[in-house]
Amino acid sequence: MATIDLIVLGMLKDDALSAYDIQKLVEYRNISKWVKISTPSIYKKVIQLEEKGYVKSSIVKEGKMPEKAVYSLTEAGEEEFVRLMSDISSKPVRIFLDFNAVVVNIDKLPAQNRNLCLTQIEENVKSLKAYLEENIDMKENNARIPETGKAVLQQQYILVQTIEIWIASLKENI
Template sequence: MPARRRKLSNPLALTVLTTLWQKPMHPYEIAQTMRQQGKDASTKINYGSLYTVVQNLQKHGFVEVTDVERQGNRPERTVYGITEAGREEMTEWLSDLVAVPVKEFPIFETALSLLGALPPDDVVRLLKERLDALEVQVAGGRGVLDKFRETLPRLFLVESEYQLHMAEAQAEWVRGLLEEIRTESLPGVAQWRRLHETGEWPPDFT
């Protein structure tokens, strides 16, 4: 079943809704809470646009003003809370994201689809650089995850586990592709090499 078309599609809006689901907050507190809970590691968060996101949520009836805080000479702070419509939207939107696979377009996939434009030896060198970076990322991710496991329930670490697993899977796949290109056991590597040496397209490439 396809995901429903949403009035708001920015994942930051969903993150704001789930943050306000915890309790009413003013935008600055929303930003602080998202940082403290590590949401910026799994969602692209532009804190400068946070106020606009909150205003859009209010326009669609998903959040509402619950209070205006005044402290001394400081500017007023508007506190927002999630509405019943916001709770329904949050639940349906999050459920769709969990249940319905969506074709995404990671930039690495784009690069792989265009790989033939680089000479094989360059690709070997570049994939080796990527593999080295992935191995550092995996090692660091394991260390951070082990540290967090000492104080946090696993429920709050599943996205970090997923990120680590995906990095490990990518590293394993890159390692295999790298070896196939290096040893020319990948079909078409010889023609690929000749293409860059002669500038002529092999017949089976066209």
């Protein structure tokens, strides 16, 4: 998947990292909240990128820790990063919301079940909003967090606010 390639290559533009370090950055930056990326996919991806010649690995041993592979970008990886940035940014924007599968079928349920499903979606949206608020508060004054990272958090927060308004309207009209 090109999106995961871009995330991994982008992280390796900053520093040489192990797959474990990449996975920890994905967690820290909450990337899995806005891109479908899992721990196993990161480990597979660095191997695939190395096979394609976009990254190279070197074995590093630190103190008494076991050896680990640390990945860095190759010249081909730098070029692939630029190509993916252009390719992905030029594609139409798509917003996939898994709960829309429920929404398009909601009228096929009895009213009680309908309300329960909508309330569950609403609660999950509220939970996500609280999570984002906490994250924004924690990271807004942290100089180590790049402005682009803060911008994505803000984008997600605005989308959640909009979904809250939309679901309240949907509940009224169904």
